[in-house]
Amino acid sequence: MLDQVEEINAIIVGANGGIGQALKQNLANRPNVKSIESFDREHYPHFDITDPESFSPTFAGWQQEGRKFNLAIIATGALIIDGAPPERRFAELGAQNMANHFALNAIGPAMMIQQLLPLMPRDEPAVIAALTARVGSIEDNHLGGWVSYRAAKTALNQIVRTASIEWTRKNQESALLAIHPGTVDTRLTQDYAHPKKVSAGIAADKIINCIYNAKPPMSGGFYDNQGKRIPF
Template sequence: MDSLGSSYRAVVIGATGGLGQAFVEHLRNDPNCGDVAALSRNSEPPIDVISEASVASAAAWLRERSAEWDLMIDATGVLTIEGHRPEKRLSEIDPAVMARGFAVNAIGPALLLKHLTPLLPRTRRCIFASLSARVGSIEDNRLGGWVSYRASNAALNQILRTAAVELRISHRQLVVASLQPGTVATRLSAPYRSRAPEVLTPEYAACRLLEVLDGLEREQSGEFFDYEGQRLPF
């Protein structure tokens, strides 16, 4: 990445997932990147995005490592929950499963924004990005189904947009972005890839998404983009 200058510091949350690992690898190979913190439930320290105490503890650890971090990528998310696949119809809604999906896909990123954004620099360009899904677009919903997953990603998009509005006052060069990585060959998409017109490798998707982030302007903060850089409707 060139837009963050030399020796920028990056954090990847969800670093043991398919896309998370790919982000970490690309960033560690970037000569402009001075440090990469790869956080997950299995890292040291561990981070569990549905536990505020865990998120706060990870934020404190990051602050001890460096006072400022220039790039934060949230690569967490869940689709199949404890063996429950996305609902095909309203009659299949399970409130406990739905709540779990919201906890991971929407509340978790909100907690990351709460505890990690104070570590972003206030006087230079910085980026906070979170992986979302095209099916989270309300305007683009033509097929129905997948109620919980659609709704939790729509909530995520709204949380990111709201954060962008608030933080533009304190962090004038911050870009907050919601990212649609496409269908990627990861464990999350494994049961559903057969119907996808195109399946991307994690390495390719991560590379393209970093290129998209690198090219975003401050005025585009709070918007929703796919891996080709196209703005998606909310």
């Protein structure tokens, strides 16, 4: 869909993160990308995705100006919040840490999608992608642990699915996707060894290809970076 679009005006939320930076670089090299808005704490120092008041006035202003984006990627998130490592056992679960995960990894992206939707075109191809995680798959959970991060990403997948249904009614050329980026070498994974960890540049290329090839029937789904469905 987006590969056929003449001009892409993109916004990357969390463009200063490991994957966010690589996504920005990758998009900058695509011939049909006209502009990229980096919505992150470097360019908008007061931005905090857990606080909608820190970003909704900017988005409302853009709406009034008639600004449009036809691609948005939400690349914020964290595995360790306030120094609390992901739980290895259920006994380590803490209410505050779990609430922090929901605020950052689920509610924040939900409120961001709410602000992004009015900035997307009607009746023209448009994609919103939120970076989720394979560990948010309920069916694929055979290891246990990491309950707060997992559950927040599971919630994000449901948020994406729900918002996609409404968006499709308004724009049949839209796709709202939950994408697992792969295991990527960034600050988020620096304390975790993984045999399949790849560079952010390699992951970004796959993610952008997946986004460019997305079609409306894919909307609301949960995908790996090759566009292959992951079970919910």
